[in-house]
Each structure stands twice: as structure tokens, then as C-alpha cells.
Amino acid sequence: MGVVNIFFLLLLCSRRSIYSKAQAWYAASTINLMLKSVYSSSNYKWLVFSVIGLGSLTNVIHHGSISIALPTIAREFGVSLTTIQWVVLAESLTISALLLPMGRLSDIIGRKPMYLLGVVLFGVMALFAGSSPAIAQYLGYAHPIMLMIPFRVLQGAGAAMTQANGMAMVTSAFSARERGKGLGAHGSVIGTGGIIGPIVGGFLVTYVSWHWIFWINVPLCAITFLGTALLLDS
Numbered sequence: 328m329g330v331v332n333i334f335f336l337l338l339l340c341s342r343r344s345i346y347s348k349a350q351a352w353y354a355a356s357t358i359n360l361m362l363k364s365v366y367s368s369s370n371y372k373w374l375v376f377s378v379i380g381l382g383s384l385t386n387v388i389h390h391g392s393i394s395i396a397l398p399t400i401a402r403e404f405g406v407s408l409t410t411i412q413w414v415v416l417a418e419s420l421t422i423s424a425l426l427l428p429m430g431r432l433s434d435i436i437g438r439k440p441m442y443l444l445g446v447v448l449f450g451v452m453a454l455f456a457g458s459s460p461a462i463a464q465y466l467g468y469a470h471p472i473m474l475m476i477p478f479r480v481l482q483g484a485g486a487a488m489t490q491a492n493g494m495a496m497v498t499s500a501f502s503a504r505e506r507g508k509g510l511g512a513h514g515s516v517i518g519t520g521g522i523i524g525p526i527v528g529g530f531l532v533t534y535v536s537w538h539w540i541f542w543i544n545v546p547l548c549a550i551t552f553l554g555t556a557l558l559l560d561s
Contacts, residue, residue, distance in 0.1 A: 371560075375500035376509060378554035379493045380516040382446060385547040386486050387517050389453070389540070390418070391524020396537040403460070403537075404472050417476045421483025422490065429484075430491035438492045438499075443555055445488025450548030452482035457541030496559070 393415055401411040433441040455462065456478040463471040494513060501509035531539045 372500040372502075372505070372509065375559055376497055376512055378551060378559060379442075379497050380513060381547065381554070382442075382489050382551040383493055383513065384516050384520045385544055385551065386449070386489065387520030388524040388527055389544055390415075391521055392528025392531065392540050395525050395528035396532050396540050399532050399537045404470065404475075406470070406472050410472065413476050414472075414479055417479040418483035418486065421480050422487045425484055425487035426491050429487045430495075433488075433492050433495075438496055439555065439559060441488050442492040442496065443552060445485045445492070446548050446552045446555065448485030449482055449489065450485075450545050450552075452478050452485060453541045453544035453548070456482060457538040 397408065397411050397414065400414065401408055404411070429441065429445075456475050459475040459478060460471045463469075463474050466474075468474060494510075497509050497513050498506050527543075528540055531537065531543070
């Protein structure tokens, strides 16, 4: 009798396992159908523009807001304004040096994976750069600037990955006839970011903390990552 009970128990478990797998397969199929309908929609190009535009806006606002915070960071770190300028230059020079190589690398491994990697690297290094005083204290470094500059170099590498691929992803989503419209819209986002970047930086430095000029990128990068990973075609 015990053997029979065990047999029926195993049969029930196997049926439940099959049912669970069927449910998972159905859910995956439903999601795939939904994504295919999104990819084939006439509004898909604007979805790509919205997701990539958020990433570009994050980059430009961040770059414009840091300059406002440099005097405050210099006073806290106890360094000169000449030295603190490397917080900006480290990222800018890295972007300039890596923009073309990252574009070529994306042709090999794919635009979407490279863009996602860039978003993650940019967000994580922004978190580290904003936390550089605490990290320096934990590691026993006397000067946080010695950590912030390498973090900014890596953040620039992430920015180069996104900038090298973002524009290409937007233009590929639009037809040849509407490509100018996509480029113009993306350019408007960059211009808007350049205008509001110093405003955001001034507000955060005055009313919150200079750390948040870096930390605010983390949730924005998370949204961009999820939107790119879940909604955009490879």
C-alpha cells in the first residue's frame, strides 16, 4: 500500500511539474507575441527614441551639472580648482578616445549588448564616484580625488559605449524617409539636457548635496537598462 501511495504521489508531482512548465511556456509565448507586436508597431520607432533619449538625456545632464559642483567638491576634498578639473576632463577625454573604437566593437558584438553594458558601467561608476569619500575612508586613502578620477574614467568608458550606439539605434528604428526626424528629435533631447544640466546641478548642490549629482544617475540608468533590455529589439 505504501508503494502505491508513493507511486501516485510521484505521478501527481510529475503532472504538477508538467502543468507548471506548460504555464511557463504559455507565459513566455504570450510575452513573445506581445513583443513581436510591439516591434512591428508603427510607433516602435518612438519607443526606441524614448528609451535611448532617456539615456542620452541622463548623460548630458550629468555632464552639465558636474561643472556647477566643482568648487564645492574642491573645498570638501581640499584640492585646487586646477586639480578638480580632472573630474570633468577624465570623463571627457575618455569619451573622445573611445567613441570610435566602441562603435567598431558594437558592430562585432551587437549594439544592444554594448549599449546595455555602457548603461550599467555608467550607472555603477556614478554611484562609486559619488561615494568616493566614503570608499576612500574605508580603503584608507587620504585623498578621495585619487579614487574619483579613475571612477570618472570608467564612467566615461560607459558613456562612450552608450553614445556610440544610441544614435545608431535611433536611426535604425526610423525609415530612410523619417531618419531626419529621428535625428532631429534626438538632437533636441541633447540640447535640452545641455540647458537643464547646470540648473539641476545648482539645485542639487544648493539644496541637497553634490553627491546626488552622481547618485541621481543610478535610478535613471536602471530605467534605461530595463527599457532597453525588455522593450527594444536586438
